[in-house]
Amino acid sequence: MATKVARRTQAERTEATTAALVEAARELFARDGYDATSLDAVAARAGVTKGAVYHHFDGKRQLFEAVFSREVERMVAPLAAAYGRKKDPWDAFGAACRAFLDECLDPGYQRIVLLDAAAAIGWEQIRHLESPLLELMEVAIARAADAGRIAKRRPGPLAHFLYGALCETAMIVARSDDQKTAHREAVTEIGRVLGGLAST
Known part of the structure; x- marks a missing residue:
């Protein structure tokens, strides 16, 4: 004992x-x-x-990876909350995408995930550590397709496409001299893209 x-x-x-x-x-x-x-x-x-x-x-890189992983884990809760507030699965997906861009306005998240990670740990490790977010997107896309809100498809390719777009957009906002305007434009554009994918 x-x-x-x-x-x-x-x-x-x-x-x-x-x-x-x-x-x-x-x-x-x-x-x-x-x-x-x-x-x-x-x-x-x-x-x-x-x-x-x-x-x-083992060293600073591994410590940074642990910090990065925690940032990814922290991101899950607000995305899930935004998704859960909508009944329509595609509207819910859009809400989660907007929540992602909102969370990316945090200066600490910007510095760690959007600005420093590429040089610190490299693209392949970034994508490996971000896999929980991609998996959430795949599940949400599959639900929307099953509900007939978007065309039937394998969810992986669209998830990678949209996640890449969101990450690139978030990095542009992080580097902008006018983040408020850049963020507003980003939210508008993602809304247009998702609206174009929706089934009428």
Whole structure:
């Protein structure tokens, strides 16, 4: 019994330390960017030694991947909430797309996911870590097709097409000098595209 308690306590400590490191790294990556953030700074912010960082992560890249993954996980809730507020499956899909663009206005998300990730971890790893969002899109597209709201199709190609468009649009907004206008235009255009795909 004592051994089980000790193991559980050790697991809890490990989880707490990992969470503290990811939280600290998120703050620093969002504020200073990937290149300017050191593991020494992350350790100091988390209140642990640099050795503790290396005990849980191979290096800065792996730590960034953990932060990136958490950003993807965080994105799921507002998208699901927006989707759930609409009864029509294609309207729900459009609401989730607009919610995605809204969430991409967060400065920290912009810096980590839209601006720094390509250089920090590369396109292939980005797409691997973002797969939960793509899978949600495929499910939503399949539901809309089954309901006759869009033409019958295999959902994967359209999901990749629209997700790529959304990500590119979000990156353009993040780099714009007038994000408010760029975002409004982006939301309008995605509405037009989705409207064009809808069955009449």
